[in-house]
Amino acid sequence: MAKVTPLSGFPEWLPAERRIEQHVMDTFRDVAELHGFSNIETRAVEPLDQLLRKGETSKEVYLISRLQADDEDRDKEGQKLGLHFDLTVPLARYVLEHQNDLAFPFRRYQIQKVWRGERPQDGRFREFYQADIDIIGQDTLPPHMDADVAIVMAEVLGKLPIPGFTISVNNRKLSQGVFEALGLTDIEGVLRQLDKLAKVGEAEVRTLLIEHAGASEEQADGCLAFARIKATHEDLAEKVNALGVSSEAIPHALEELSFVIRTVNASVPGACIADLSIARGLDYYTGTVFETFVEGHEDLGSICSGGRYDTLATDNRHSYPGVGLSIGLSRLVSRLVTRSLATSTRAVPTVALVAVADEEHREASVDVARVLRSRGISAEVAPSAAKFGKQIKYADRRGIPFVFFPSEDGRGEVKDIRSGEQTPADAHTWQPPQDDMTARVVATTSTK
């Protein structure tokens, strides 16, 4: 058999680690469904012209080709096919394709793997899960939907085994309004430089603004003062107005931004702040923009980002505005695993191993396991009729908390192998403690 080696950028989990990933996905699903979001999945493959609508990502696409074919696989229009690199591009295509079968506003969540054709030596994930929620309107989408999606994500994050988190919010219209009021014209250029703040610091960004975004010293200082603002909905307007700039656009944008923060915090207290340094994505998003940081893990970057796009998709009949957020799920799970922020109480779902006295009595053990399962208790039968000590060790190695020793008619004794306590039990009535019923995922820190 060929040598087996891990592939850099293609993460894989052991069963107990995968249990943590499952827990994150289950939590996401539960909360999204409580809020009335339906699940969809899109095919992994899109025509290349769809994937390259945003030119900048063209470097990161994986093309697929059939091993035995002469050329790359293509669709009917002759387009090459590639693996999707996010879930937004496929959503836009899905909405257009199925618009006659969907009810708008369309509330959907989606948890799927995406692929990026990164160079192997860059050490980045080349395959990873994203978990997205979006609300898509037909032609219109009310502003309160921006708060709706952030509330869902705040509730998800609040249930995960992570330390505290903050959803930082900005608004493209506010940034643009203030920069224009400062007399700047290259708004994209200003945003591009401000995006480097966390990496290179204020002094360097000040120079870059002057050298590459056409800013005067005074304008650069104005941009930095703006980007320094962190606020609640109560003091946001005051802090922005203190900059001494004004325009028609600013008050409306301020109202839109503080509405989102106030509304989200009313549902999930303390989840959101205004952070006017957020510049990433503002070339794509047209209003609200979100980034999310985990306390003590700011080096991870934003683990949950998104915003509003006035035209996610459009055809000759309708435009489809949307607002959504996406969790970089694999990156988050990877941090939970590698920093031991969370653990699964065991690697297997099994509550009880049913021991086998000898192979002639295996059937009695199978019967006990069946009765336990019919009552929702995960059970497996010992693989071999080894000495009981060996069977107990087998359970211990797998993290199974109980061993059931059958005697007759579903009765027998149950040993809690953690305490060593052994008591009479009947498979029809024995009830393990609620905490042992499933492999639970628990936070290992006390920071939350």
Next chain:
Amino acid sequence: MAKVTPLSGFPEWLPAERRIEQHVMDTFRDVAELHGFSNIETRAVEPLDQLLRKGETSKEVYLISRLQADDEDRDKEGQKLGLHFDLTVPLARYVLEHQNDLAFPFRRYQIQKVWRGERPQDGRFREFYQADIDIIGQDTLPPHMDADVAIVMAEVLGKLPIPGFTISVNNRKLSQGVFEALGLTDIEGVLRQLDKLAKVGEAEVRTLLIEHAGASEEQADGCLAFARIKATHEDLAEKVNALGVSSEAIPHALEELSFVIRTVNASVPGACIADLSIARGLDYYTGTVFETFVEGHEDLGSICSGGRYDTLATDNRHSYPGVGLSIGLSRLVSRLVTRSLATSTRAVPTVALVAVADEEHREASVDVARVLRSRGISAEVAPSAAKFGKQIKYADRRGIPFVFFPSEDGRGEVKDIRSGEQTPADAHTWQPPQDDMTARVVATTSTK
């Protein structure tokens, strides 16, 4: 925006159809975990030499390449990378790679998409879900594990909204033993011809056995008589012995096969029969082999196949025998959807739409929705404060069964929009009927 067209072979579901797929997956997961199987996922990508270990499938592999790179992507050994076409090849590699971190016998289930580089014009699925369970031993794997995996699958299938099903079982050792006792030597050849029985019929297969598998007329008749046998564990030995052939291998193989059938049927009555016409996979499997057919949908072919392989994987220290079964999940879901065998009671998870009297009172509606959700009741707030008639229509179009009209402090009235009945309700205490709590997937036929 580019023209949007479906891609042949890459199925996609609408939300209500995806709900059916989710239900099938959830059922599979629940049953597998009740039996103590842990979940894993493997990366979508394997080096080509791993994928081509079974030469015959080489035609169906999708290679991946980075759009901006000169060549296909390769691993450290210079191997091209391809998308996995099943979950068995990745499992073998995963077991070898992580053998020191796994407890054996390793019981795992896995539900993932696989890809096959079929020619587009063939109309086959090129992307689809498989759902596998396997038990992998280190060096040894007791025979009763064959029955264990079949019991899990029988329980899964028994809970799905399909008509009756039968797991047909054969054993490579029995087929081989009988063919050898008949004096045949080209066992692979005989199996290859017998595999065509369902397609071309007995007369044609008889000719093929003689022309291509070195059989005399008498031997061909013997093979056909053997393949005609369908039996329970009670009459299996009798029927095989009536063929008048004997060898040392036959009694042992008979015992192995009838043990599996007896054991599975003891847990799930009527699930299994011996069907000695099963020839597919017998070149790969080394003992038990399974195929599963759905009543009235035999044209689908086997929806759940598998068997025992004595060496799933091997390195210079250990060999890893395994036994497992795989459901062609997308194919099954596609049948459920296209033949309307199952439907979801609604497309959305939402139980109640909370109406909005006017935008000034939206907050009161948001509060009601929050209270409902805190009690596990999926709720969403009306997107706009349109006339109540329009809000009710909105709920109706989405299949949301209840509309909650708030008055004050979480109180108000609830309308069941199916019956039109409207009653006073308090968000803190109102309880919808259990049947309305989730979007349930129900069988639409009475065949089960």
